[in-house]
Amino acid sequence: MKRGNGGSTNPKPGPEETGTPRRVLIIGATRSLPLALQAMEGASLxxxxxxxxxxxxxxRAEPDIVLAPLFSxxxxxxxxxxxxxxxxxxxxxxxxxxxxxxxxxxxxELRAFWPELDFDLIILPGD
Incomplete structure (x- = not known):
């Protein structure tokens, strides 16, 4: 069962190397998620x-990346x-x-709590 490779010492080639569409799992999409992101080209959402x-x-989704709001x-x-x-x-x-x-x-803090994950923030433009 594929779950990602963030903690793997021998990572599988990513979509960039294989030419396959990036599989993106978006959890709790809100209006703060830009429309451009919701219509990403070359990605399976x-x-x-x-x-x-x-x-x-x-x-089913086999995500390469999971996107979600910091707070909802x-x-x-x-x-x-x-x-x-x-x-x-x-x-x-x-x-x-x-x-x-x-x-x-x-x-x-989040990387310290969950070192198994490859965590980062995407800062959206302010209003």
Whole structure:
């Protein structure tokens, strides 16, 4: 069962090397996710809600990367990271957010809690 290769010492070639479309799993997409991202070219997108995240979804979507808001009404990135690790995912996880006062601290904390994941932030333009 493929779950990503963020923690692997012998990573599989990524979409860039194989020429295959990047598989993107978007959890809890909101209006703050730019329309351009929702219509990414050369990518296979699966959009769902946090309540639908389970092993069956990961098996079907086989994501190369998971995108989700840093905070939402239903969950935050810590909830999602914990669930993904519990399900065996060890690939890329990107949280998107409006500008933060100390984004490096957020990234550092989340990487420390979940070293299995390749975590980073995508800072969206402010209003």
């Amino acid at each position: 699966t959009v769902t809600q946090f309540s639908d995240v389970n092993s069956r979804l990961l098996d 009404n239903d969950f935050d990135i810590t909830d999602l990271a914990a669930e993904l690790v519990r399900l065996g995912y060890d690939g890329e996880l990107r949280a998107f957010s409006r500008p933060l006062p100390a984004p490096k601290i957020v990234v550092s």
